[in-house]
Amino acid sequence: MDYIINITTAILKGSVNTLQLYFVVVLFSVPLGAAIALGKLSKSKWIQRAVGIYTWVFRGTPLLLQLFFVYYGVPILLRNIGAATGMPLSVSIKPFAAAVITFSINYAAYMAEIFRAGIESIDKGQYEAAKVLGMNYWQTMTRIIIPQTIRRVLPPTCNEAITLVKDTALVAAIAMPDLLRAAKEAVTRDFTITPFIIAAAVYLVFTSVVVVVFGKLEKKYSIYE
Amino acid sequence: MIMIKAEHIYKKFGTLEVLQDVSLEVHKGEVISVIGPSGSGKSTLLRCLNHLEKINKGSIQIEGSYIAGEDAHGKKLSIIKKELSITEKEIRLTCKKIGMVFQNFHLFPHKTVLQNIIEAPMTVNKMSKAEAIKEAELLLQKVGLLDKRDVYPSQISGGQKQRVAIARALAMNPDIMLFDEPTSALDPELVGEVLTVIKELAKDHMTMVVVTHEMAFAREVSDRVVFMDQGQIIEDASPQKLFTDPDHPRIKTFLEKMI
Ligand SMILES: Nc1ncnc2c1ncn2[C@@H]1O[C@H](COP(=O)(O)OP(=O)(O)OP(=O)(O)O)[C@@H](O)[C@H]1O
Ligand SMILES: [Mg+2]
Numbered sequence: 001m002d003y004i005i006n007i008t009t010a011i012l013k014g015s016v017n018t019l020q021l022y023f024v025v026v027l028f029s030v031p032l033g034a035a036i037a038l039g040k041l042s043k044s045k046w047i048q049r050a051v052g053i054y055t056w057v058f059r060g061t062p063l064l065l066q067l068f069f070v071y072y073g074v075p076i077l078l079r080n081i082g083a084a085t086g087m088p089l090s091v092s093i094k095p096f097a098a099a100v101i102t103f104s105i106n107y108a109a110y111m112a113e114i115f116r117a118g119i120e121s122i123d124k125g126q127y128e129a130a131k132v133l134g135m136n137y138w139q140t141m142t143r144i145i146i147p148q149t150i151r152r153v154l155p156p157t158c159n160e161a162i163t164l165v166k167d168t169a170l171v172a173a174i175a176m177p178d179l180l181r182a183a184k185e186a187v188t189r190d191f192t193i194t195p196f197i198i199a200a201a202v203y204l205v206f207t208s209v210v211v212v213v214f215g216k217l218e219k220k221y222s223i224y225e
Numbered sequence: 226m227i228m229i230k231a232e233h234i235y236k237k238f239g240t241l242e243v244l245q246d247v248s249l250e251v252h253k254g255e256v257i258s259v260i261g262p263s264g265s266g267k268s269t270l271l272r273c274l275n276h277l278e279k280i281n282k283g284s285i286q287i288e289g290s291y292i293a294g295e296d297a298h299g300k301k302l303s304i305i306k307k308e309l310s311i312t313e314k315e316i317r318l319t320c321k322k323i324g325m326v327f328q329n330f331h332l333f334p335h336k337t338v339l340q341n342i343i344e345a346p347m348t349v350n351k352m353s354k355a356e357a358i359k360e361a362e363l364l365l366q367k368v369g370l371l372d373k374r375d376v377y378p379s380q381i382s383g384g385q386k387q388r389v390a391i392a393r394a395l396a397m398n399p400d401i402m403l404f405d406e407p408t409s410a411l412d413p414e415l416v417g418e419v420l421t422v423i424k425e426l427a428k429d430h431m432t433m434v435v436v437t438h439e440m441a442f443a444r445e446v447s448d449r450v451v452f453m454d455q456g457q458i459i460e461d462a463s464p465q466k467l468f469t470d471p472d473h474p475r476i477k478t479f480l481e482k483m484i
Pocket of ligand 2: 269406
């Protein structure tokens with residue numbers, strides 16, 4: 001029993017890192033995704049093309065590769081640039097920072113697609129109604145279109161939110177201490193699978209909380225239907 | 226005073242000529258009905274008048290300000306593919322004098338009846354919430370829906386929705402109201418309540434252009450009736466003349482089919 005408590009404590013300590021990463025990524029990727037979605041719907045061909053390449057790259061390559069690239073690749077790149085230009089550029093990036101950057105950029109690409117589809121699903125008549133009332137683009141988006149979009153993007157966003165819980169486990173690959181790593185260390189040390197089972201339970205709690213929260217949000221945003 | 230002056234306007238969708246040399250003048254307090262067969266360009270004309278569509282040729286003035294066309298100095302204004310010398314902002318300012326009511330209401334579904342009405346006065350005109358609510362309640366009283374103040378559009382009938390849409394447009398204090406088949410999406414028993422509201426507006430001397438299939442209504446309230454066919458106004462006359470003795474034989478055939 002004591003063993004289980006000890007292991008669980010260690011795993012929960014690892015979970016703190018996982019949770020921090022999770023919330024920081026949500027904080028960055030949602031607004032970034034929204035901005036990119038507006039870019040996709042922009043009238044400017046250049047903006048469209050730029051954000052098109054962005055989502056193409058980040059949705060089309062493995063997240064793990066992107067993580068390696070930021071953590072191992074970027075410092076090498078900077079060192080090479082430094083060597084070529086004679087400037088002493090040497091950076092080392094912390095695993096947590098690398099994870100935040102990579103996950104935020106990657107998830108923003110997915111969120112952008114969801115937001116774009118959500119915005120495009122709003123009837124053209126809503127834009128026209130806002131326009132004939134004298135509202136400008138910004139007022140129309142913030143007061144009329146985006147509030148209606150929220151309800152429609154909640155279900156696909158919930159899927160992403162669940163996937164993100166599980167994707168945080170990839171940070172093991174850049175040696176960041178997290179929930180899964182705490183469990184794996186205990187397994188290799190003690191030759192027992194109990195830590196894995198505990199880790200699975202903790203992940204299940206996380207994803208269940210996400211589902212419940214989104215369920216509540218959906219209810220809140222469907223009062224007008 | 227001339228409220229709307231459209232001169233020789235042309236509008237194409239791709240290669241389809243939808244409006245061909247259409248001219249229309251609407252004076253203050255006039256009620257104009259626009260009738261004609263489906264696809265004749267009635268909606269498009271209305272949408273050009275408040276800049277929901279850009280015209281290809283011709284000019285449109287609202288209360289003396291150009292929103293499209295060439296001004297007195299021959300400068301091109303907001304014509305497709307021509308250089309803009311009038312900004313979208315100026316056009317929007319002029320078009321604020323025009324209210325519009327759509328066939329399918331286009332109420333904001335995420336806002337209550339009251340919120341639908343106070344939205345534009347608050348965000349566009351920066352009116353205080355208290356004042357906006359006060360005016361909205363007066364308008365709701367006028368259209369007979371004060372008791373629906375706090376419900377969402379999904380909870381009211383089509384006729385009620387259209388009356389809210391009218392109140393929403395009136396909340397911006399327009400000088401001109403455009404109606405595009407305001408009763409065509411309604412069950413027959415709900416048509417009357419909407420027409421009653423429009424008739425009230427006519428009594429208050431609101432300047433209005435109404436696209437409609439309700440011939441009795443057009444005959445009763447209009448000062449002039451405009452008949453459109455294949456992108457052209459083929460007759461613009463008093464209701465008496467147009468409904469009893471139109472110059473154009475095609476109008477006779479159309480009216481016989483309608484009644
Ligand atoms: N956005 C558009 N793109 C392409 N064609 C269009 C568009 N809007 C209208 N049209 C075409 O222009 C013509 C005139 O349409 P409009 O809607 O003005 O007719 P209408 O007189 O209002 O007809 P109805 O009585 O059916 O409403 C039609 O042939 C229609 O198909
Ligand atoms: Mg029409």
